[in-house]
Amino acid sequence: MTQELGYLKESPSQTAGPYVHIGCTPNFAGITGIFETDLGTSMVNDKTLGERITVRGRVIDGAGMALKDAIVEIWQADAAGLYNSPSELRGTADPNFTGWGRCPTSADEGIFTFETIKPGRAPYKDGRKMAPHITVWIVARGINIGLHTRIYFADEAEANAEDPLLARIEQRNRVATLVAPREGSIYTFDIHLQGEKETVFLDI
Amino acid sequence: MSDLSNKKPETGAFFPRDRAWHAPALTPGYKTSVLRSPQRALLSLDGTISEITGPVFGHSLLGELDNDLIHNFAKDGESAIGERIIVHGRVLDERGKPVPGALLEFWQANAGGRYRHKKETYLAPLDPNFGGCGRTITDEDGAYRFRTVKPGPYPWPNGVNDWRPAHIHFSIFGHGFAQRLITQMYFEGDPMIWKCPIATTIPDRNAIEQLIAPLDWANTIPMDARAYKFDIVLRGRRSTLFENRLEGN
Numbered sequence: 001m002t003q004e005l006g007y008l009k010e011s012p013s014q015t016a017g018p019y020v021h022i023g024c025t026p027n028f029a030g031i032t033g034i035f036e037t038d039l040g041t042s043m044v045n046d047k048t049l050g051e052r053i054t055v056r057g058r059v060i061d062g063a064g065m066a067l068k069d070a071i072v073e074i075w076q077a078d079a080a081g082l083y084n085s086p087s088e089l090r091g092t093a094d095p096n097f098t099g100w101g102r103c104p105t106s107a108d109e110g111i112f113t114f115e116t117i118k119p120g121r122a123p124y125k126d127g128r129k130m131a132p133h134i135t136v137w138i139v140a141r142g143i144n145i146g147l148h149t150r151i152y153f154a155d156e157a158e159a160n161a162e163d164p165l166l167a168r169i170e171q172r173n174r175v176a177t178l179v180a181p182r183e184g185s186i187y188t189f190d191i192h193l194q195g196e197k198e199t200v201f202l203d204i
Numbered sequence: 205m206s207d208l209s210n211k212k213p214e215t216g217a218f219f220p221r222d223r224a225w226h227a228p229a230l231t232p233g234y235k236t237s238v239l240r241s242p243q244r245a246l247l248s249l250d251g252t253i254s255e256i257t258g259p260v261f262g263h264s265l266l267g268e269l270d271n272d273l274i275h276n277f278a279k280d281g282e283s284a285i286g287e288r289i290i291v292h293g294r295v296l297d298e299r300g301k302p303v304p305g306a307l308l309e310f311w312q313a314n315a316g317g318r319y320r321h322k323k324e325t326y327l328a329p330l331d332p333n334f335g336g337c338g339r340t341i342t343d344e345d346g347a348y349r350f351r352t353v354k355p356g357p358y359p360w361p362n363g364v365n366d367w368r369p370a371h372i373h374f375s376i377f378g379h380g381f382a383q384r385l386i387t388q389m390y391f392e393g394d395p396m397i398w399k400c401p402i403a404t405t406i407p408d409r410n411a412i413e414q415l416i417a418p419l420d421w422a423n424t425i426p427m428d429a430r431a432y433k434f435d436i437v438l439r440g441r442r443s444t445l446f447e448n449r450l451e452g453n
Binding site: 006007008009010011012013014015016017018019020021022023024026029030031033034035036039061062063065067069073075076077083084085086087088089098099100122123124125130133135137139140141142143144145146147148150165168169193194195198199200201202203204 | 213214215217219220221222223225226227228229231234236237238239240241242243244246247248249250251252253254255256257258259260261265267269270276277296297298299300309310311319320321322323324335336337338339373375379380381382384385386387388402403405406410411412414415436437438439440
């Protein structure tokens with residue numbers, strides 16, 4: 001017999017359920033007076049460095065219907081490619097940029113919207129630069145474990161072409177599911193949970 | 205966002221997730237999962253700096269009653285109706301290390317199983333003194349605690365006669381975005397856990413039991429509140445033994 005490795009098991013995930021808003025965005029759910037504001041509503045202020053952009057989209061189920069009870073969270077680098085996290089050792093991120101946002105999909109059309117900045121490039125593990133991207137996490141009723149994906153930007157074709165993650169997608173026609181088209185300062189990113197246009201989801 | 209300056213920041217990638225321990229995406233007994241589950245395989249990738257980093261929240265975020273659901277929505281001098289309980293425990297990672305500075309958000313139905321949500325139509329009444337949400341941040345030992353009333357079971361439109369066991373939802377932030385987790389806590393001895401199409405999306409009985417909080421008699425406060433202990437385990441991360449150096453590091 002050898003020594004035991006002694007690792008614990010991760011707590012298993014469960015669905016966020018239809019009332020996730022009560023806990024994560026109570027003011028949005030109409031429960032006021034407990035928290036002043038809903039966390040993650042605002043990522044930028046007047047002093048935030050970088051190009052202001054809007055990222056919006058829908059989360060769409062296998063029947064083509066937009067989810068109206070999902071919560072989308074995003075996490076991204078600042079304009080210089082630095083993360084606002086204690087584990088960021090390459091430098092100090094822009095103190096006027098949180099890097100993290102949370103938005104429930106709207107009750108009418110199921111749209112999420114983030115007012116943010118375009119992230120700079122951060123390095124892959126081997127030092128190559130990743131293309132600018134936003135990390136996305138989606139939870140909702142019917143989703144047993146949060147889904148990770150990434151948003152890349154259609155006007156970064158050159159960087160996207162050399163991105164190590166995009167390069168690993170074997171079915172090249174699926175790369176487009178991670179690339180948001182641009183119109184003015186708005187990027188539109190629809191997330192398809194299932195079917196022909198299924199978004200590439202990540203196990204990271 | 206705050207710094208946890210007392211500890212050296214960790215920069216290792218996270219242990220791979222054991223997806224056989226978690227529920228699969230498609231669990232037809234839980235009907236909503238049928239059209240909301242990806243059908244294609246996930247793209248696997250060892251964590252990059254985009255996932256090993258994550259937002260960290262400062263204690264200054266918290267209000268005085270954020271971890272007291274009995275009082276944080278109640279009128280002055282009043283309190284929520286129900287079985288008064290304390291829920292406490294620690295947030296650890298898979299290596300058994302405490303996770304300090306972890307933000308926990310929780311939400312639940314009231315003692316009668318009624319959620320305060322506009323889409324909720326269950327005929328059990330709202331408690332005017334109960335909102336149903338709270339939050340806290342773990343201390344240096346990874347410990348957390350909050351006060352609430354025990355939620356009631358609640359019927360839901362899945363099967364003809366499906367009822368959720370009493371449960372409290374938890375949303376947990378560790379130190380890396382790859383640790384992000386939402387789960388549910390159940391209560392020791394509840395016979396409904398094993399009938400529940402959501403709890404049983406998890407294939408391994410031992411994994412379901414990891415979500416069941418035992419009654420903690422030692423920490424029960426006499427003449428006030430019983431205690432339940434619920435430890436949460438987030439993904440561990442590799443020690444950076446021989447990692448490639450990140451550019452600029």
